[in-house]
Amino acid sequence: MIIKNFKTIEINDRIKTSVTIKSNNYDEEELWFTMSKKYANYICKTKLDGFLVGMLYPAMRFGEDIYVDGCVSEKLLFNLNNYAIPLLLSFSKSLNNIKISSKTTIENNSKGEGIGTGFSAGVDSFCTLYDRYILEDSPSFKVNSLLFFNVGSHGDWLQHGSSEFTRCKFETRHIELKKFADEINLDLIDIDSNLHFFHHWWHSYSHSLKAASVVLLLQQHYSKYYYSSAGLNYYGTLSYSKFYKNKDIGAYCDPILLPLLSTESLDFISDGCAYTRSEKLLHILNYEPAGRYLNVCIDHVDRWKNCSGCDKCLRTLLTLDITGNLNKFDKIFDFKIYEEKREFYIISQMLKVDYDPFAADNINLAKSLGIRLPSIKYARFRQRLRDVSNIPILIYRKILKTI
Numbered sequence: 001m002i003i004k005n006f007k008t009i010e011i012n013d014r015i016k017t018s019v020t021i022k023s024n025n026y027d028e029e030e031l032w033f034t035m036s037k038k039y040a041n042y043i044c045k046t047k048l049d050g051f052l053v054g055m056l057y058p059a060m061r062f063g064e065d066i067y068v069d070g071c072v073s074e075k076l077l078f079n080l081n082n083y084a085i086p087l088l089l090s091f092s093k094s095l096n097n098i099k100i101s102s103k104t105t106i107e108n109n110s111k112g113e114g115i116g117t118g119f120s121a122g123v124d125s126f127c128t129l130y131d132r133y134i135l136e137d138s139p140s141f142k143v144n145s146l147l148f149f150n151v152g153s154h155g156d157w158l159q160h161g162s163s164e165f166t167r168c169k170f171e172t173r174h175i176e177l178k179k180f181a182d183e184i185n186l187d188l189i190d191i192d193s194n195l196h197f198f199h200h201w202w203h204s205y206s207h208s209l210k211a212a213s214v215v216l217l218l219q220q221h222y223s224k225y226y227y228s229s230a231g232l233n234y235y236g237t238l239s240y241s242k243f244y245k246n247k248d249i250g251a252y253c254d255p256i257l258l259p260l261l262s263t264e265s266l267d268f269i270s271d272g273c274a275y276t277r278s279e280k281l282l283h284i285l286n287y288e289p290a291g292r293y294l295n296v297c298i299d300h301v302d303r304w305k306n307c308s309g310c311d312k313c314l315r316t317l318l319t320l321d322i323t324g325n326l327n328k329f330d331k332i333f334d335f336k337i338y339e340e341k342r343e344f345y346i347i348s349q350m351l352k353v354d355y356d357p358f359a360a361d362n363i364n365l366a367k368s369l370g371i372r373l374p375s376i377k378y379a380r381f382r383q384r385l386r387d388v389s390n391i392p393i394l395i396y397r398k399i400l401k402t403i
């Protein structure tokens with residue numbers, strides 16, 4: 001794989017920066033990122049680090065060495081070849097060992113003043129914002145702008161072969177997030193891209209690399225970037241990592257991977273591993289805007305609303321329910337939907353405690369508060385009853401398939 005032809009052009013009020021990717025699998029394709037012209041000075045024009053990190057996962061998947069026809073950070077190149085690639089090899093058997101080289105390297109220590117974090121209004125990003133902006137006093141560590149990317153979290157290649165759905169969801173969410181950013185006087189920089197269309201796999205396989213790619217692109221400005229943890233604390237990360245092998249790169253190894261993507265001028269920091277997901281949610285209860293803007297939903301609809309019935313909505317509602325805090329979120333959830341699903345959701349979580357840290361988190365929280373839960377025997381019985389009642393539907397579906 002060759003990364004070449006770096007260029008930057010203006011298109012109306014946006015600036016587009018791109019390279020050509022030459023690969024045995026893509027032939028020649030343009031990889032691009034766009035953002036408001038206002039932030040043109042943030043773009044790093046001396047190093048192609050962002051494009052390199054963005055293409056690392058596809059290159060390893062295809063078993064193609066990478067040659068960067070330009071300059072990259074000496075530190076990044078060293079860390080990728082010696083540490084990050086072996087770490088990624090331990091994540092998935094589908095990845096291949098590759099070697100990265102570049103035309104030149106640079107060791108540049110000049111640091112920008114930007115301290116950023118991604119913001120999607122989920123529990124993890126709200127917790128980082130609360131700690132590193134609202135509560136943080138030191139100007140050297142206090143967040144001074146927010147970023148919002150379109151690199152796969154709004155629908156990935158597997159779900160949506162075209163970019164229309166993802167862009168629509170990205171733009172809808174950006175409008176809502178911008179209202180909040182304006183309220184707290186922070187810039188929210190939206191960056192659109194086609195990076196996720198080079199990643200023909202689930203977004204969770206490479207999300208940390210894709211996000212880091214964008215920030216590296218802007219390292220002329222950013223010297224620190226907080227990447228919110230996936231909702232596991234340090235103990236959970238160490239205990240459950242084997243369950244996330246070949247599933248979620250962040251839950252598998254973010255606290256190890258992210259520092260390896262740092263350069264001489266930009267530090268990546270994995271933020272939030274001091275908390276479990278429920279601890280984060282209870283922490284941000286102290287921050288009033290969370291009750292108006294929290295958005296945890298993974299329902300695949302191109303609108304800004306918590307559906308109150310998907311796994312992430314139910315997980316959040318259960319924590320609030322257990323701790324008696326539902327009323328603080330009555331503007332953004334539909335409690336009727338939750339009530340209908342509540343019993344089976346609790347049962348499903350009880351049966352997943354041994355291998356799902358988020359289920360364990362809520363169930364252990366309920367137990368610690370002395371909340372009575374059904375017995376495991378009853379939970380298994382109810383689950384089996386539900387499975388049995390689903391049998392006619394399954395048979396019906398099978399018949400339909402054979403016709």
Ligand SMILES: [Zn+2]
Binds near residue numbers: 308
């Ligand atoms: Zn939902």
